[in-house]
Amino acid sequence: KEKAEITKEQQAFMKVIVDSYNRHQIPQDVTKKLLQEQYSAEENFILLTEMATSQVQVLVEFTKNIPGFLSLDHEDQIALLKGSAVEAMFLRSAQVLSTKMPNGHTEVLEERIRNSGISEEFMTPMFNFYKSIGKLHMVQEEQALLTAVTILTPDRPFVKDHPAVERLQEPMLEVLRKLCALHHPREPQYFARLLGRLTELRTLNHYHTEMLTSWRMNDQKFTPLLCEIWDVQ
Numbered sequence: 001k002e003k004a005e006i007t008k009e010q011q012a013f014m015k016v017i018v019d020s021y022n023r024h025q026i027p028q029d030v031t032k033k034l035l036q037e038q039y040s041a042e043e044n045f046i047l048l049t050e051m052a053t054s055q056v057q058v059l060v061e062f063t064k065n066i067p068g069f070l071s072l073d074h075e076d077q078i079a080l081l082k083g084s085a086v087e088a089m090f091l092r093s094a095q096v097l098s099t100k101m102p103n104g105h106t107e108v109l110e111e112r113i114r115n116s117g118i119s120e121e122f123m124t125p126m127f128n129f130y131k132s133i134g135k136l137h138m139v140q141e142e143q144a145l146l147t148a149v150t151i152l153t154p155d156r157p158f159v160k161d162h163p164a165v166e167r168l169q170e171p172m173l174e175v176l177r178k179l180c181a182l183h184h185p186r187e188p189q190y191f192a193r194l195l196g197r198l199t200e201l202r203t204l205n206h207y208h209t210e211m212l213t214s215w216r217m218n219d220q221k222f223t224p225l226l227c228e229i230w231d232v233q
């Protein structure tokens with residue numbers, strides 16, 4: 001019985017993460033700008049880099065609020081942030097694009113994304129991922145915890161103290177497992193499907209690296225923060 005129940009301390013732990021996650025909503029102003037007018041591919045790209053830059057700032061704040069993160073080795077903290085930034089961006093994008101928007105808005109956003117200088121070959125895996133996340137109908141707590149689990153992935157490049165990261169990720173996974181059972185009682189495999197999305201998410205890292213080189217070709221500009229976190233220029 002106690003295996004299924006979310007304990008008091010797990011609830012407190014989850015509250016910290018969910019409150020922090022909700023405090024850092026994606027900048028709606030960028031999506032609003034994207035929805036407002038038809039811009040050129042160049043202007044769309046600039047809006048997207050603006051969105052990416054503020055998302056990285058939001059990601060750092062959220063990560064600092066993950067219980068125990070700040071007591072990790074400092075270099076490992078950086079390695080975890082750098083290693084998960086792109087995945088967190090795509091996860092966030094999927095969550096934003098799969099939330100119910102006034103009808104037609106999602107299609108308009110998709111059209112804007114398709115017209116932003118990104119080659120077609122990356123659109124398919126990206127939109128497939130967005131759809132597969134959308135189909136899960138995650139509740140907000142699951143979204144927040146899944147993001148935290150993604151950040152606390154022990155096997156990122158350059159992480160030295162794996163066990164320390166695992167010790168932080170494990171309780172997160174345990175709470176997530178219980179949440180899934182609670183919110184999706186008729187889908188015993190829901191938790192497994194959720195973790196399967198993280199595997200799909202990793203493949204997007206590879207596409208992103210390819211995208212960057214293609215953008216480098218037609219010398220697209222990035223912000224210093226993006227250059228830092230995306231290892232460009």
Ligand SMILES: CCOC(=O)[C@H]1CN(C(=O)c2ccc(F)c(F)c2)CC(C)(C)c2c1[nH]c1ccccc21
Nearest residue numbers: 026031048049051052055089092093096097109113
């Ligand atoms: C949450 C922060 O996400 C981003 O910043 C993504 C946004 N991306 C989306 O698909 C997207 C688009 C419109 C929305 F309204 C939305 F919610 C998500 C993905 C991608 C197109 C690959 C991208 C982003 N930033 C970039 C900068 C330069 C080039 C490409 C991108």
